[in-house]
Amino acid sequence: MSGGTDAAADLTARTRYYYERVDAGDVAAVLDWFAEDAVYHRPGYPPMLGREALRRFYGGERVIESGAHHLDELVVQDRRVAVRGRFVGRLRDGSAVEVGFADFLAYDADGRVRERRSFFDVPAV
Template sequence: MTVDRDPRSVLESYYEYVDAGDTDALLELFADDIRYERPGQGAIDGIDELRTFYEHDRPLEDGSHEVDRMIVDDNYAAVRGRFSGVQDGDDIAFGFADHHEFDDDGLIVDRWSYTDRDTV
């Protein structure tokens, strides 16, 4: 799939792909040296660890993101929204704030996720 590499388009694609479970398309949005941090949990370093996370370790089994606000400033973006889905067989819903940094090729090189749940 071809994705417009401006940050807003990349992030719109990100939420679409993650909700669809399309790991291959999702990983094309990230730089090989991606660092993904989720406070209270171990950092994910590199595209291989990110693949493992999305294919095997992500505790959310199903669901969708609803973006309330996206602010883009050059190579940085902040997104606020809500997620509803399934975790450990239970229906869940929570708010999130994601922050992203993009490299010069328009790929996500740093990602931070903050939620009002301890483990996602």
Template sequence: MSTTHPEQLAVSGTDFVTRLFEVIDGRRWDELPTLFAEDCTYHRPGYEAISGLDAVLRFYREERIISDGRHEIEHVAESDSSVACWGRFRGVGKDGRQLDERFSDLYFLDGRKIRTRRTYFYRPAI
């Protein structure tokens, strides 16, 4: 893992991703504004681009098909203003279906917040 410049990411990429998924897996939606920029964009398979913090919050609170689960991070890579991670998600959908998906994420950061997030699944999935 490369070292970032202090003016870019104040914590390591691993710490950043760990905190992000603690917030998401804990369904602590009120903490998302500490991680996403006001003018962020989230690209996720199966959805139109989710633009703006309000839309990201709405996605997590109302639209996301997951009712419970946990992200297991296998690896994190980082550069000056971006972080990538990959791993596995295991959980339960709102319809009761068991979910078990491999994923990768790219984060383009503006300081300590996500400006753009791109999620990829290994097949058409959740």
């Protein structure tokens, strides 16, 4: 991941790919985006450590049924990415949701996310 601009463009593309795949419900691609020993910190859940915990979350524990992420800002520095946006969709209980979010990602040398931290502007998802 050397080459400054090329590395930033690569991480930007990888990050956008994640949101496209999660919105499409492509659990296999989402899991592949994470490193084997990744940890995901999300309000309302204990830290999810490793792909099996992530599989349980994305495969059914996640309260979101469907929707789309709209990215307003994406900043890359070294192997870290900060994302700000909003999610518009439907929860598993049938209710509509629109919520602002921020994600902070740390990529490993292989281009997979080893740590993700999510924050929401309201306690919703």
